[in-house]
Amino acid sequence: MTTTTFSDDFFQRLQTVRDCLVHRALPPVTVILGLLIVWQILCSREGAHLPTPVAVVQETWELIIHPFYDHGGNDVGMGWQILASLKRVAYGYSLAVIAGVSLGVLVGISTWAMRGLDPVFQVLRTVPPLAWLPIALAGFQNNNPSAIFVIFITAIWPIIINTSVGVRQIPMDYRNVARVIRLNGWEYFHRIMLPAAAPYIFSGLRIGIGLSWLAIVAAEMLIGGVGIGFFIWDAWNASLISDIVLALVYVGIVGFILDRIVARIGQQLTRGVTV
Amino acid sequence: MSSHYLSIEGLNKVFRKGKDVTDVLRNVNLHVDQGEYVSIIGHSGCGKSTVLNIIAGLIEPSTGCVILDRKEVTHPGPDRAVVFQNHSLLPWLTVYENVHLAVKKTFQGIKSRAEMRAWTEHNLELVNMGHALRKIPSEISGGMKQRVGIARALAMEPKVLLLDEPFGALDALTRAHLQDEVMRIHNELGNTVIMITHDVDEAVLLSDRIVMMTNGPAATIGEILTIDIPHPRDRVAMADHPKFNEYRAAVLRFLYDRSTLGGKGAADGDSAARDQRDPDASPEDTENNKKIIPLSRIA
Ligand SMILES: Nc1ncnc2c1ncn2[C@@H]1O[C@H](COP(=O)(O)OP(=O)(O)OP(=O)(O)O)[C@@H](O)[C@H]1O
Ligand SMILES: [Mg+2]
Numbered sequence: 159m160t161t162t163t164f165s166d167d168f169f170q171r172l173q174t175v176r177d178c179l180v181h182r183a184l185p186p187v188t189v190i191l192g193l194l195i196v197w198q199i200l201c202s203r204e205g206a207h208l209p210t211p212v213a214v215v216q217e218t219w220e221l222i223i224h225p226f227y228d229h230g231g232n233d234v235g236m237g238w239q240i241l242a243s244l245k246r247v248a249y250g251y252s253l254a255v256i257a258g259v260s261l262g263v264l265v266g267i268s269t270w271a272m273r274g275l276d277p278v279f280q281v282l283r284t285v286p287p288l289a290w291l292p293i294a295l296a297g298f299q300n301n302n303p304s305a306i307f308v309i310f311i312t313a314i315w316p317i318i319i320n321t322s323v324g325v326r327q328i329p330m331d332y333r334n335v336a337r338v339i340r341l342n343g344w345e346y347f348h349r350i351m352l353p354a355a356a357p358y359i360f361s362g363l364r365i366g367i368g369l370s371w372l373a374i375v376a377a378e379m380l381i382g383g384v385g386i387g388f389f390i391w392d393a394w395n396a397s398l399i400s401d402i403v404l405a406l407v408y409v410g411i412v413g414f415i416l417d418r419i420v421a422r423i424g425q426q427l428t429r430g431v432t433v
Numbered sequence: 434m435s436s437h438y439l440s441i442e443g444l445n446k447v448f449r450k451g452k453d454v455t456d457v458l459r460n461v462n463l464h465v466d467q468g469e470y471v472s473i474i475g476h477s478g479c480g481k482s483t484v485l486n487i488i489a490g491l492i493e494p495s496t497g498c499v500i501l502d503r504k505e506v507t508h509p510g511p512d513r514a515v516v517f518q519n520h521s522l523l524p525w526l527t528v529y530e531n532v533h534l535a536v537k538k539t540f541q542g543i544k545s546r547a548e549m550r551a552w553t554e555h556n557l558e559l560v561n562m563g564h565a566l567r568k569i570p571s572e573i574s575g576g577m578k579q580r581v582g583i584a585r586a587l588a589m590e591p592k593v594l595l596l597d598e599p600f601g602a603l604d605a606l607t608r609a610h611l612q613d614e615v616m617r618i619h620n621e622l623g624n625t626v627i628m629i630t631h632d633v634d635e636a637v638l639l640s641d642r643i644v645m646m647t648n649g650p651a652a653t654i655g656e657i658l659t660i661d662i663p664h665p666r667d668r669v670a671m672a673d674h675p676k677f678n679e680y681r682a683a684v685l686r687f688l689y690d691r692s693t694l695g696g697k698g699a700a701d702g703d704s705a706a707r708d709q710r711d712p713d714a715s716p717e718d719t720e721n722n723k724k725i726i727p728l729s730r731i732a
Contacts, residue, residue: 332521
């Protein structure tokens with residue numbers, strides 16, 4: 159009798175796992191497989207200019223299995239390339255978070271600052287990231303800070319704008335509570351303002367990280383050195399199309415993970431309160 | 434200087450926005466003794482919240498002043514704790530933290546950390562919320578939020594407790610529970626309370642005096658009704674109390690007389706008495722006064 163219950167239980171669990179797989183994993187796997195097959199067929203034809211997925215894996219196999227080799231100079235593994243790009247993003251984005259949240263708070267609480275700064279922001283934020291690069295190069299006379307600056311200037315606008323909207327919409331009730339219990343300026347800032355605006359701030363941070371990752375690849379193509387952007391450019395010059403395809407896959411996956419991380423942190427800090 | 438605990442003297446309030454001038458309050462005078470429970474009742478938009486917010490110090494009067502315990506009110510402060518109509522708990526703090534923040538600010542340097550913790554818990558237990566300390570506001574019901582709001586206000590040991598329609602958004606049963614709790618707490622602690630309400634029964638049940646405001650604009654106090662029924666009061670016994678029904682009818686009559694909808698039935702004292710038994714009334718009643726259906730809720 160007990161064995162039947164045990165196996166019943168076991169099969170029940172197996173079934174839930176299977177259901178989960180079927181509902182969650184099956185659709186994306188099917189779609190990806192389908193796309194790969196279409197790609198394989200299209201690129202197998204006579205005179206195709208792009209490699210098939212099978213060829214990509216074959217040609218980049220060395221890169222895939224040795225992500226962290228180091229032969230000096232630019233000749234390092236994909237892992238190092240990605241990390242170099244991530245490091246630039248980390249610097250530029252962190253600066254953008256600090257400056258963006260501060261300016262957003264200022265614009266949010268001061269009508270004067272909003273009237274003065276908002277038009278400036280609205281114009282500057284439409285400038286494409288790469289258009290800043292020559293100015294940055296002229297100013298810094300150095301590649302690395304210029305790339306970091308491009309990340310900074312790309313990520314900062316959505317952070318400023320979302321933060322200021324978040325600060326402006328703090329309900330009168332919370333302010334009244336703060337006044338009745340007599341919170342001072344600093345207490346008001348970190349007890350009421352930041353948490354009340356947090357859902358907005360985090361939606362700005364999420365847009366910002368996405369844009370940063372978009373901009374770094376483009377910026378690195380132009381500045382050279384180690385980094386996934388220049389890796390792609392270099393591969394193009396050497397006609398290593400398969401390397402480019404592999405790099406694009408990595409760029410996509412890393413971008414996805416960055417977005418998820420920021421979203422998750424936001425969820426944790428705001429206790430699931432969303433905009 | 435008056436001998437009363439709380440005095441509202443010659444209060445006028447005009448809101449200005451550009452060329453728009455709204456004359457909200459004109460010459461409001463009220464004196465409240467320590468430990469008194471005063472309700473303010475009046476039609477929507479007449480300026481009840483404005484009066485309460487001026488007492489709280491959240492709005493400045495145009496002229497006139499509020500004197501509490503021989504000091505003029507100029508700023509908001511924990512000695513005039515407010516329970517806001519929509520509870521106003523901070524959604525990112527737990528139930529405990531919401532109350533504790535107010536306790537910390539009020540008793541900094543007076544109570545020790547352990548005392549503050551105990552005091553926070555004590556006040557939450559007073560409103561029967563001791564079981565949900567670690568919950569956040571979105572995880573508890575509307576009535577529970579309102580109770581936490583009351584606990585937060587009580588925990589500040591205010592000289593005056595200001596309640597702005599504290600039970601407005603609640604179902605009848607929860608409302609009755611909370612009214613009983615507030616009655617019990619008032620009997621135990623003897624604090625001075627000013628409560629805005631739209632509910633005539635609630636006003637009569639809880640109050641020592643009911644302040645009835647005239648319609649805006651330029652609203653003022655129309656009548657003050659003293660409820661001469663000893664505390665503690667029992668809601669079930671009160672239903673059959675002759676005085677209770679008398680008071681109730683008096684408030685209804687006042688509101689009805691002022692009602693812009695009525696007028697016809699106002700002269701007819703009998704209609705108020707009828708409505709008081711069954712506000713939703715009989716078919717012939719609704720025929721006569723088409724728009725005056727739930728009288729007790731007209732305010
Ligand atoms: N900040 C403001 N600026 C201009 N007018 C205001 C302002 N606050 C309130 N009023 C006006 O003052 C009047 C009284 O408002 P108040 O909120 O005090 O009414 P109330 O009696 O509390 O109404 P209710 O019962 O609906 O809550 C209303 O006509 C309202 O439009
Ligand atoms: Mg009101």
